[in-house]
Amino acid sequence: MSVNKLICMSNIVKNYFRVLEAISSLNFDLEYKYRAGRKYKMSDLEVIALSLTAEFMSIDSENALFNQLKNGKISNLIEPSQFNKRRRKLFLFSEQVRAKLASYFLEFEDYFIVDSMPLEICKFSRHNSIKICKEEFEMAPSKGFCASQNNWFYGYKLHGVCSVSGVFHSLDITKSSVHNVHFLKKY
Numbered sequence: 001m002s003v004n005k006l007i008c009m010s011n012i013v014k015n016y017f018r019v020l021e022a023i024s025s026l027n028f029d030l031e032y033k034y035r036a037g038r039k040y041k042m043s044d045l046e047v048i049a050l051s052l053t054a055e056f057m058s059i060d061s062e063n064a065l066f067n068q069l070k071n072g073k074i075s076n077l078i079e080p081s082q083f084n085k086r087r088r089k090l091f092l093f094s095e096q097v098r099a100k101l102a103s104y105f106l107e108f109e110d111y112f113i114v115d116s117m118p119l120e121i122c123k124f125s126r127h128n129s130i131k132i133c134k135e136e137f138e139m140a141p142s143k144g145f146c147a148s149q150n151n152w153f154y155g156y157k158l159h160g161v162c163s164v165s166g167v168f169h170s171l172d173i174t175k176s177s178v179h180n181v182h183f184l185k186k187y
Contacts, residue, residue, distance in 0.1 A: 012057060012065075013072050019056070020049035026100050040086070042078045047086045048094045050074075102169055109163045114180045118146045119156040119173065127154035144176025159183050 023045060042050075050065075059065045066080045078086075087094070121141055122130050134140045141155045157176045161169040161184075174183060 012053065012059075012068055013074060015057060016050055016053045016074065019053050020046060023049055023052070023097050023101065026097065026104070040078075041076050042083075042086075044086070044090055044093065045097075046076070047078075047083065048090060048097055050083070051087050051094065052098075098168075102167060105167045106163055106169060109165075109167075111164050112161050112169060112184065113164060114159055114161050114184050116157045116159045116180055116183070118144060118149075118153045118176060119158050120153045121155040124152050124154050130154070140175070142175040142177040 054062075054065045059068070062080050062084055066083075069077060121132070124143075127141075127143065130141075143152060143154055144157060145152055153176060155176055156173050157178060159172045159174060159178075159180065161171075163169060172183070
């Protein structure tokens with residue numbers, strides 16, 4: 001095994017235990033509520049900690065993650081297929097953990113950065129004939145302009161908010177006619 005691979009594996013394991021320690025200190029109910037049956041080898045918080053560690057270290061593939069964790073020091077490591085299933089089931093719980101972590105880091109933040117991207121639901125030339133999502137005015141798609149692409153689109157906008165130091169705060173979807181400045185007035 002090469003030295004770089006060993007160092008990388010060591011960092012993954014160290015980061016995993018740091019993340020686990022941080023989210024364990026948030027005083028969450030330690031197990032997710034919607035579970036019945038056998039006791040799992042890895043707790044829900046440990047699965048979330050491993051998932052957050054992989055995201056933190058920009059590891060996109062579960063295969064790459066588990067290849068780097070082979071012969072690691074995580075004694076109760078589960079199979080990749082079990083990890084994927086449990087991570088999907090724990091998505092809402094994971095979001096609660098992420099929101100609590102973000103509120104902890106953003107407690108004293110005064111400034112936020114917002115950026116948006118278009119979520120086009122149809123080509124602009126067909127926007128007059130589209131009939132979906134128009135039942136309620138507040139939730140109906142609208143016409144918007146994307147300055148970076150210098151074109152008009154029909155649909156929604158995805159707004160992302162983060163702190164100046166780069167800590168992610170939230171995501172929200174609005175009508176495409178909502179400008180970023182007006183979106184920030186909610187915060």
